[in-house]
Amino acid sequence: MMRGSSNIFVWRTLNMLRVPRENPELVQAKLAAFTRQVPMMYALVIVNTMALASTFHGAAPRLLTLDLPVALAVVCLFRITSWWQSRHHVFDVDQAADKLRSSIIFAAVLGVAFCAWSLSLFPYGTDLSKSHVAFFMAVTSIGCGFCLMHLRAAALVLMSIVVIPFAIYFGTSDNPVFVSLAFNFTVVTLAVVFMLLGNHKDFEQRVNSEKALRIKQAELQVFSDKNFRDSNIDSLTGLPNRRSFFAAIEKQIPETKRAEGRLALGILDLDGFKPINDVHGHRVGDRLLIEVADRLRAHLPDYVFLGRLGGDEFAMFSERLTDEQAFADAERDLIGLFDAPFEIEDLTVRIGCSIGYAQYPEAATTAEDLFECADYALFFAKHNDRGKAVRFSAEHEATIREASRIDQALVNADLEQELWIAYQPIMSAATQQPVAFEALARWRSPMLGNVPPMTFIVAAERSGMIAQLTPILLRKALEGAARWPEHIRISFNLSAVDVASPLSVLKLINVVEQSGVRPARIDFEITETAVMSNVAQTSQSLNALRALGARISLDDFGTGYSSLSNIRELPLDKVKIDRSFISKIETDPAARLILRTMIDLCNGLGHDCIVEGVETVDQVDFLRKEDCRFMQGYFFAKPMHGEEVRPFLGTSSDMARIAALRHG
Structure with a gap:
């Protein structure tokens, strides 16, 4: 049992004296604190040594009062210089631990x-000078202990080496004053050790x-960086996302303004991406x-x-692409990037791009307005120069102002009164x-007069008002058709918004x-x-709509993309070939062949085939x-009331009978 307790005591003692390499931060912190305090400790020792040596000067041999004190002082000065020079040096964990361990050994030495030197002076002094020896040993050991408190092992070793001989040497003296000093110093040292251990524990x-x-x-920084990346970086491409882009341009505009500079903002949209995404799937689209x-x-x-x-929209801005030639070169290079096909897995994909751009401060002076200008240019x-770059111009600005007037007029319009229907016949060949x-569709606005259909229909689609216009227009169209002979059909155009949801289709079915009017008389056209x-x-x-009994016609066939795929897969009954294909057949053999x-x-x-734009x-x-x-x-006829x-209808019937008689 005694041996076990002894082993535990030894283990704990050794544990207190070792340098904890497994905790690198603690080793580095101890070395940093030790580096600041060791020079002070050596300075204290030098001052106290010189003071004690002067007390015994002339009473003790020169070796003890001059040679040894000077040698000890030189060693202390060397140590001060060494520690002072290393105060900015960065040590790794092993180097720091070795330096601390050597400090423990040097503290013992x-x-x-100093204990041996000071006690060797004791026999040569008077009672007063002998008291200085006791005072030197006590003050120096306590002072050094406090200077070494962040290196617990060094403090304990040094104080133990001084206190134990002091207690024995003075405690066994015949002088009761020295015995009292021994006892007092031992008690004070124990208290100091207790405080040092507590401070060391608090330090650790x-x-x-x-x-x-x-x-x-x-960990929080990693989490913050991840959140920042998630909120500012596009997860698919690794590029700054929409939020990050707008934050950057919002920051750049004021800086450009202060520098009285210029800035170009461009929006790039891929041509032909959507059909690839639809046909080959989102995985290929993402790649x-x-x-x-x-x-x-x-x-x-x-x-x-x-x-x-x-x-499939990307955006960019720069302060350097401002002169015409630089931007023309950049535009040509950007468009040219898409000349080479993309190899996606086992597919070879060809796409193009269209670009709209605007310049600060010519087009706009705020980030939001500048982006809107570039977006309009795109x-x-x-719609007009696919595969090219278009710069926002004064003409575009005028168009936007006009579009704004149209939007405002649409919002304030009495749609029931102002919308009306014109009819253009479709003839049997x-x-x-x-x-x-x-x-x-026709719109006669009290504010704007007669507004072209393509103008207000596009405006209505852009603003979302098309959902209000279509049911009104369909009802008016069917009111006219209800007065015609039963064999005459009515053809009505639908927009993408009209077929975008089941609710929209239900509204159309309700109007029908x-x-x-029998649904079988109705053809719904969609581009x-x-x-x-x-x-x-x-x-x-x-x-x-087909289940209702109506028939479906694909309008403007040949002007979109993936036409063959659409005409084969969609639930179609008729196909309307765009007017652009017949306009040149009289002079162009290729047009006739197409x-x-x-x-x-x-x-x-x-499918029934209808050719639009017949004029000769x-x-x-x-x-x-x-x-x-x-x-x-x-x-045959222009659109009519x-x-x-x-x-x-009556005139056409008469003309048809005359033509039949002539051919008969």
Whole structure:
């Protein structure tokens, strides 16, 4: 039992004396504190040594009063210099631990040296000078202990080496004063040791707490960095996202203003991305976006800020692309980046891009307005100069102002009173009789006068008001059709918004059911561009209208993309070939071949084919020869008011009878 207790005591003692390498932060903190305090300790020892040596000068041998004190002082000065020079040096954990361990050893050597020297002076002094020896040993050991308190082992070793000989030497003296000093010094030393151990424990706890705090701060920083990345970096491409881009341009505009500089902001949109995404799936679409981002990032210089706004839109701005030539070069290079195809897994994909850009301060003076200008320029590029870069200009600004006037007029319009329907006949190629009328939206605004259909329909789609216009226009169109002969059909145009949701389709079905017009007389037309905005939902909506009894016609065929895929997969009954394909058939053999091929395609798939834009007798003859079933255009009639339809039907019937008699 005694041996076990002894072993525990020894283990605890050795544990107190060792340097904890497993805690690098504590080792470094001890070395830092020790470095600050050791020079003070050696300075204290030198002063006390010189004072004691002077007390015994002339009474003790020169060796004890001059030679040894000077040697000890030189060693202390060397140590002061060494520690002072290393105060800014960065030690690794092993080096720091070795330095502390050597300090423990040197503390023991120092304690032995000064204890032996001071006690060797004792026999040569008077009672008063002997008291100085006791005072020297007590004050020096306590002072050194406090200086060494952050290195517990060194403090305990030094004080033990001094206190034990002191207690024995003076405690066994015949002089009761020295015995009292021995006892008093021992008690004080024990108290000091108790305080040193407590301070050392507090020091270790503070260092460990700071370590834990740093670890927690590091974890929080990692979490903060992740949150920042999630909220500011596009997770797919690694580019700054929309939020980050706007924050950057908002910050840059004031800096550019202070510098009286200029800035160009561009928005890049991919041409042909959506059909690839729809046909090959989102996985291929995502890979394509990553490849595009990598190609842009590799090409653009560092001074261009590049971000992804979302979908297939990217944005960039720079203060250096301001002169015309620099931007023209950058524009050409950017467009040229898409000349090379993209290799996605086992697919070779070709896409293009359109760019809209605006310059500060010419186009706008705020980040939001500048972005809107660039966005409008992109809109113009997509609809007029696809595959090119368009700069926002004064003409665009005038167009925006006009669009704003139209938007405001639409909001304030009495739609029931101001909207009306014009009708344009669709003719049978075989009989040259009207078989249907296309309902064309018209708006007569008290504020703006007659507004072109493409102008206010686009404005209504842009503002979301198309959802209010379509039911009104459909009801008015069907009111006119209700007065016609039963064999005459009505054709009505739908927008992407009208087929974007089941609720929108239900509203249309409700209008049809309340109109009194048989659904079988109705053709709903939708453009290929509208179809491609959401192929799956559009197909569901068109199937619902077909289930009602109506027929579906694909308008402007040939002007969109993936036309063959659409005409094969969509629930279609008719196809309307855009007017651009017939306008040149009289002079261009290639145009005739293309139109002939399109008509054959429709007939082969079992779809009725309607050619728009017929204006000459030669065009009529060509279409009849190519077995085109239906035609529409100014050759037959321009759009007319509702009250003009019945007279036109009578006139057409008479003309058809005259033509039959002549051919008979």
